[in-house]
Amino acid sequence: xxxxxxxxxxxxxxxxxxxxxxxxxxxxxxxxxxxxxxxxxxxxxxxxxxxxxxxxxxxxxxxxxxxxxxxxxxxxxxxxxxxxxxxxxxxxxxxxxxxxxxxxxxxxxxxxxxxxxxxxxxxxxxxxxxxxxxxxxxxxxxxxxxxxxxxxxxxxxxxxxxxxxxxxxxxxxxxxxxxxxxxxxxxxxxxxxxx
Amino acid sequence: xxxxxxxxxxxxxxxxxxxxxxxxxxxxxxxxxxxxxxxxxxxxxxxxxxxxxxxxxxxxxxxxxxxxxxxxxxxxxxxxxxxxxxxxxxxxxxxxxxxxxxxxxxxxxxxxxxxxxxxxxxxxxxxxxxxxxxxxxxxxxxxxxxxxxxxxxxxxxxxxxxxxxxxxxxxxxxxxxxxxxxxxxxxxxxxxxxx
Amino acid sequence: xxxxxxxxxxxxxxxxxxxxxxxxxxxxxxxxxxxxxxxxxxxxxxxxxxxxxxxxxxxxxxxxxxxxxxxxxxxxxxxxxxxxxxxxxxxxxxxxxxxxxxxxxxxxxxxxxxxxxxxxxxxxxxxxxxxxxxxxxxxxxxxxxxxxxxxxxxxxxxxxxxxxxxxxxxxxxxxxxxxxxxxxxxxxxxxxxxx
Amino acid sequence: xxxxxxxxxxxxxxxxxxxxxxxxxxxxxxxxxxxxxxxxxxxxxxxxxxxxxxxxxxxxxxxxxxxxxxxxxxxxxxxxxxxxxxxxxxxxxxxxxxxxxxxxxxxxxxxxxxxxxxxxxxxxxxxxxxxxxxxxxxxxxxxxxxxxxxxxxxxxxxxxxxxxxxxxxxxxxxxxxxxxxxxxxxxxxxxxxxx
DNA sequence: CCCTAAACGAGACGGTACGTCACGTCTTGGT
DNA sequence: ACCAAGACGTGACGTACCGTCTCGTTTAGGG
Numbered sequence: 118x119x120x121x122x123x124x125x126x127x128x129x130x131x132x133x134x135x136x137x138x139x140x141x142x143x144x145x146x147x148x149x150x151x152x153x154x155x156x157x158x159x160x161x162x163x164x165x166x167x168x169x170x171x172x173x174x175x176x177x178x179x180x181x182x183x184x185x186x187x188x189x190x191x192x193x194x195x196x197x198x199x200x201x202x203x204x205x206x207x208x209x210x211x212x213x214x215x216x217x218x219x220x221x222x223x224x225x226x227x228x229x230x231x232x233x234x235x236x237x238x239x240x241x242x243x244x245x246x247x248x249x250x251x252x253x254x255x256x257x258x259x260x261x262x263x264x265x266x267x268x269x270x271x272x273x274x275x276x277x278x279x280x281x282x283x284x285x286x287x288x289x290x291x292x293x294x295x296x297x298x299x300x301x302x303x304x305x306x307x308x309x310x311x312x
Numbered sequence: 313x314x315x316x317x318x319x320x321x322x323x324x325x326x327x328x329x330x331x332x333x334x335x336x337x338x339x340x341x342x343x344x345x346x347x348x349x350x351x352x353x354x355x356x357x358x359x360x361x362x363x364x365x366x367x368x369x370x371x372x373x374x375x376x377x378x379x380x381x382x383x384x385x386x387x388x389x390x391x392x393x394x395x396x397x398x399x400x401x402x403x404x405x406x407x408x409x410x411x412x413x414x415x416x417x418x419x420x421x422x423x424x425x426x427x428x429x430x431x432x433x434x435x436x437x438x439x440x441x442x443x444x445x446x447x448x449x450x451x452x453x454x455x456x457x458x459x460x461x462x463x464x465x466x467x468x469x470x471x472x473x474x475x476x477x478x479x480x481x482x483x484x485x486x487x488x489x490x491x492x493x494x495x496x497x498x499x500x501x502x503x504x505x506x507x
Numbered sequence: 508x509x510x511x512x513x514x515x516x517x518x519x520x521x522x523x524x525x526x527x528x529x530x531x532x533x534x535x536x537x538x539x540x541x542x543x544x545x546x547x548x549x550x551x552x553x554x555x556x557x558x559x560x561x562x563x564x565x566x567x568x569x570x571x572x573x574x575x576x577x578x579x580x581x582x583x584x585x586x587x588x589x590x591x592x593x594x595x596x597x598x599x600x601x602x603x604x605x606x607x608x609x610x611x612x613x614x615x616x617x618x619x620x621x622x623x624x625x626x627x628x629x630x631x632x633x634x635x636x637x638x639x640x641x642x643x644x645x646x647x648x649x650x651x652x653x654x655x656x657x658x659x660x661x662x663x664x665x666x667x668x669x670x671x672x673x674x675x676x677x678x679x680x681x682x683x684x685x686x687x688x689x690x691x692x693x694x695x696x697x698x699x700x701x702x
Numbered sequence: 703x704x705x706x707x708x709x710x711x712x713x714x715x716x717x718x719x720x721x722x723x724x725x726x727x728x729x730x731x732x733x734x735x736x737x738x739x740x741x742x743x744x745x746x747x748x749x750x751x752x753x754x755x756x757x758x759x760x761x762x763x764x765x766x767x768x769x770x771x772x773x774x775x776x777x778x779x780x781x782x783x784x785x786x787x788x789x790x791x792x793x794x795x796x797x798x799x800x801x802x803x804x805x806x807x808x809x810x811x812x813x814x815x816x817x818x819x820x821x822x823x824x825x826x827x828x829x830x831x832x833x834x835x836x837x838x839x840x841x842x843x844x845x846x847x848x849x850x851x852x853x854x855x856x857x858x859x860x861x862x863x864x865x866x867x868x869x870x871x872x873x874x875x876x877x878x879x880x881x882x883x884x885x886x887x888x889x890x891x892x893x894x895x896x897x
Numbered sequence: 898c899c900c901t902a903a904a905c906g907a908g909a910c911g912g913t914a915c916g917t918c919a920c921g922t923c924t925t926g927g928t
Numbered sequence: 929a930c931c932a933a934g935a936c937g938t939g940a941c942g943t944a945c946c947g948t949c950t951c952g953t954t955t956a957g958g959g
Contacts, residue, residue: 186396234425243486283474290433290434306505353932361933629876669864676866682832698855714936
């Protein structure tokens with residue numbers, strides 16, 4: 118006896134943007150702890166129902182906000198200069214920089230929390246945010262394999278995780294500084310492992 | 313104008329155990345979403361104040377519960393058979409098994425959530441839970457380095473993270489299955505990277 | 508800057524009837540508490556705006572519904588058999604019966620509630636529902652006065668209220684049963700009072 | 703699976719008074735339409751839950767507030783000067799004055815509304831507010847009957863309603879002015895009816 | 898008989914209040 | 929003093945309706 122799905126064609130684009138914008142603002146300003154649907158609605162000048170009509174909760178809003186932001190940021194493809202080590206270093210340094218930026222970091226942190234107690238959302242995050250990024254790296258590794266820079270028996274998905282895993286681990290658990298040197302070290306180890 | 317610290321000597325051990333036990337039970341039964349201080353108190357047959365008197369919040373309770381559990385599980389030291397690859401495989405397979413066990417997994421998940429918005433707690437988790445585990449592995453790697461199985465220029469902390477990071481990444485983001493094969497693959501890549 | 512009045516000539520009679528019917532149905536089925544413009548619209552298969560276009564709110568709808576119903580019921584005139592007591596008894600017994608009928612009772616109850624916080628509506632109810640009924644009785648009393656059955660100094664409006672007031676009081680406050688005997692008793696007292 | 707009843711012994715008297723006071727203030731200031739549990743809680747400096755813990759809704763709060771007020775006002779007994787007509791006139795004039803006072807009137811109005819869609823509350827109102835008042839009048843009539851001023855066959859309850867009913871009717875339906883003259887007229891008719 | 902302006906169904910919108918839940922603090926009485 | 933119990937002020941939750949406001953789509957009357 119649940120409501121029928123609302124009609125996306127009638128959706129108010131102005132409200133949608135206001136909500137996503139307000140969510141990002143509040144996250145940056147006050148952190149995840151103080152982020153509430155109520156606050157987002159108030160900041161966006163929107164009724165709460167308008168949020169609940171289109172999203173399952175604040176987690177879903179943050180996801181959309183982040184996807185929106187990244188979509189605007191554009192192409193996740195890695196450069197392919199032929200120098201695998203250099204290309205990966207550039208990519209991982211950029212990722213480190215993102216994790217170090219409090220603004221982006223807050224969003225990712227918030228999303229991770231939601232993800233941990235919402236399997237549905239976790240799937241969405243995996244598919245819409247994570248996979249594209251991982252795939253971009255994998256594509257670069259495939260090119261490297263064709264160039265003979267990677268052993269043919271290496272599982273490329275594992276290789277990708279070898280790059281991101283340690284970084285993610287260190288960030289989440291605050292188990293050490295996130296620097297360019299750290300990124301370079303991970304790349305070196307990975308290249309050695311698969312080369 | 314805060315209350316003086318309570319006297320730990322007069323602490324009721326029965327209550328402490330009941331609280332930690334109730335926390336673990338509820339986590340296993342209903343998941344983190346429905347875990348509340350109120351529920352823990354009710355289940356433990358304890359006043360809420362007794363929880364707040366000794367812990368800062370449910371995050372701290374979970375941490376203590378997990379530390380308690382692991383302490384009972386005993387020594388985290390790795391075996392040292394001389395065969396680095398085999399020793400690491402055993403360790404990582406055990407870790408994979410832990411992450412796959414819903415009971416332990418739920419606790420870790422909950423703790424990770426709390427950690428993400430409580431720096432204090434994050435430090436505690438790092439020092440009391442994470443570091444001992446990482447150190448145990450690092451100790452094994454140092455032994456391997458002395459045996460000439462690891463290049464002298466390798467940063468052993470990074471090496472440790474090369475083992476746990478991918479696993480943690482995959483678990484948190486549900487980005488693939490957690491199997492013994494997967495553990496073995498990570499170990500192989502890591503050994504190649506540092507050997 | 509308000510909308511121009513809608514053109515009554517173009518009004519959809521089918522919708523009007525559906526709305527009034529739905530209102531009465533819902534009142535009878537679920538009571539006043541659960542009566543909402545939204546529910547009326549849904550039940551009537553009508554847009555909410557169609558209700559707000561023609562009525563000021565649910566109170567006005569109920570009023571119209573009741574007027575409609577009573578209009579169909581027809582002429583409120585009292586018989587004049589010459590026997591004042593008998594005529595009044597007949598009238599008051601009928602009124603008691605109305606108040607005892609759950610269907611009519613629910614409507615009246617709802618209308619009374621709306622009336623209590625809407626002066627506009629109160630006036631409408633007084634003029635369109637109440638006055639005709641009271642006037643009919645007053646007319647009968649005037650006839651009785653001409654026949655010398657009523658003292659010339661009696662305020663007939665007060666006399667009318669002497670009949671309806673106790674009944675209304677008892678009904679609203681559930682201060683006793685509403686029976687034919689009760690109606691007869693009121694009539695007897697009133698006739699004594701004015702005779 | 704409902705909460706156990708709260709323990710009245712631990713009830714905070716300060717909060718109780720603040721809530722009842724705030725309810726009466728808001729009723730007088732803004733009328734019933736704008737009276738909300740939320741507003742009462744805010745005005746009283748009290749959590750909403752504290753209201754819902756002890757009352758079923760705003761209707762019950764108003765009832766308690768009114769009972770409290772009347773209890774403080776004290777003895778509802780009528781004087782018994784031996785002059786029935788005079789005693790009743792005094793009483794009915796006072797009642798008219800109450801209905802004419804916007805402050806008291808607002809409370810009664812609000813209570814009547816709630817009463818109409820809550821049978822439980824209606825019973826409470828009848829027993830705690832209405833009955834004592836009616837009984838006081840009935841007691842005076844009994845005294846008058848013993849004095850031979852009232853016919854022995856008159857149903858005294860009906861006689862009481864003969865006094866209050868017309869007044870209540872006129873007040874609720876705004877069917878004419880509420881003046882001392884009106885009160886006197888009702889008393890005269892009633893005395894004639896029962897004398 | 899067609900045109901066009903309205904009324905229409907549907908329902909999204911910014912709001913307000915609902916009644917519930919859990920937070921972390923405070924109070925009471927019991928051991 | 930610590931405890932079990934639970935009332936308290938606080939504030940967010942997710943829902944229900946309010947009355948207003950678009951959306952296409954009938955529909956009815958004047959040209």
